[in-house]
Amino acid sequence: MTQPDSPSLGRFADLPRVRHGHLPTAIEEMPNLAKALMPEGGPRLLVKRDDCTGAGFGGNKVRQLEFYLGAAVEAGADTVLITSAVQSNFMRTCAAMCARLGLKAHLQMEERVAKNNPLYRSNGNVLLDKIVGAELHTFPEGEDEAAADRALEDLADRVRTQGGRPYVIHLSPAYPPVGAVGYVECARELLAQLAERGETVDRIFVGSGSSATHTGLLWGLRALGSEIRVTGVCVRRDATQQHARVTANLANLSAHLAHQPEFSDDDVETTDISFGTGYGRMNEQTREAIALAGRCEGLFVDPVYTGKVLAGMIAILRAGEMAEGETALFLHTGGAPALFAYGDEVLEEA
Ligand SMILES: Cc1ncc(COP(=O)(O)O)c(C=O)c1O
Incomplete structure (x- = not known):
């Protein structure tokens, strides 16, 4: 590797x-x-x-995820958690790459865009997220990166309680x-x-x-x-x-x-x-x-x-x-x- x-x-x-x-x-x-x-x-x-x-x-996120998921595999994770906008390319690519690696993907969907129509809510990337079997979560904030990361950590705790081994892809620049x-x-x-x-x-x-x-x-x-x-x-x-x-x-x-x-x-x-x-x-x-x-x-x-x-x-x-x-x-x-x-x-x- x-x-x-x-x-x-x-x-x-x-x-x-x-x-x-x-x-x-x-x-x-x-x-x-x-x-x-x-x-x-x-x-x-x-x-x-x-x-x-x-x-x-x-898309660009494939190159980035090669390193995140490399770290996840090295850490022995079986579950990956990520946060971004509802129509995120990052989350879609992450979920697809996780499927190929046999990892479970949890996607936290932040409300960054005030678009409520069915196309935005269920077509495009959201449709693809579902096809590759990701678990979707909602998060009401769109601008608070630290809060989004904290919510992901809470989800990771839940995964741990259920016996899983989570790897968190953080959003804020406070992380490497x-x-x-x-x-x-x-x-x-x-x-x-x-x-x-x-x-x-x-x-x-x-x-x-x-x-x-x-x-x-x-x-x-x-x-x-x-x-x-x-x-x-x-x-x-x-x-x-x-x-x-x-x-x-x-x-x-x-x-x-x-x-x-x-x-x-x-x-x-x-x-x-x-x-x-x-x-x-x-x-x-x-x-x-x-x-x-x-x-x-x-x-x-x-x-x-x-x-x-x-x-x-x-x-x-x-x-x-x-x-x-x-x-x-x-x-x-x-x-x-x-x-x-x-x-x-x-x-x-x-
Ligand atoms: C298609 C596309 N281009 C550009 C960007 C911006 O890249 P970065 O988040 O690395 O600044 C993103 C981020 O999600 C993206 O999905």
Whole structure:
């Protein structure tokens, strides 16, 4: 389960891991989108297809869960507990990977989004959670991460009382950033792919929510000596709050991996240009990004995460922040199952 030691990534190679991801993920061109956005010419657009990581309909959470579930298996757990929004991709992927590992999954569904229609409550990720046999719990709070973690610990106590061996995937940054390590691996993978292709990327656009993806990617790039600019597009909180979260998580990750890469003052970059009115709330920019991705490139992005990230990238390109001759990379982190839960809002005419 371990790899040869990799000194520049600290303890990375010693961490337990299960291998469920279909890796490396492909890097593709998006020429039609580039043309539609910048008919007079502009930067080259690439997409890294982390929506196609394989396990449980794929997405970024597969890379993160490889490390969480590696730790769960190593600890001898038979049950995994996780907390997130009702339409969480993290919980769906976790439940699917647990099914494959023969682990029971408990999903704690937080009320983060005021959507009460049947699509939101039972289609999309919720349908998939049920298909893979997860046990669902409700939690009325959507914004109190510490309370959500405490409630999970209570559930874990109940599992213990019934003779089970629980492993808890915590939400708040008070716990080690186990999942972010999956994106350290992604940074390594990306740099190897670019080296093999003889190409460079100037700027990466990535969703920034719990920040495990953003933090791990940035940490990994800098630890490996790359200066590629990373723009975290906010999906959960505003740019100032998210900046503080990523900064704190970088330090947590350095402690977790026992290695301290060098960061410059402007390495942590967050934008809420496409965030709109809150987590999981659709907005016009996102609706446009969903349609453009589909119609130009046959790609599915979602209303909660990747649609907002692509919308942010589009706004930045339209503002002329990148020049012809440069290359932008959209890290497609998945999330398409939520399209079915937001079917009433995805299309203009819906
Ligand atoms: C599809 C998708 N993209 C991006 C993110 C944000 O990733 P992170 O929580 O690692 O910041 C999530 C989080 O759930 C997600 O499901």
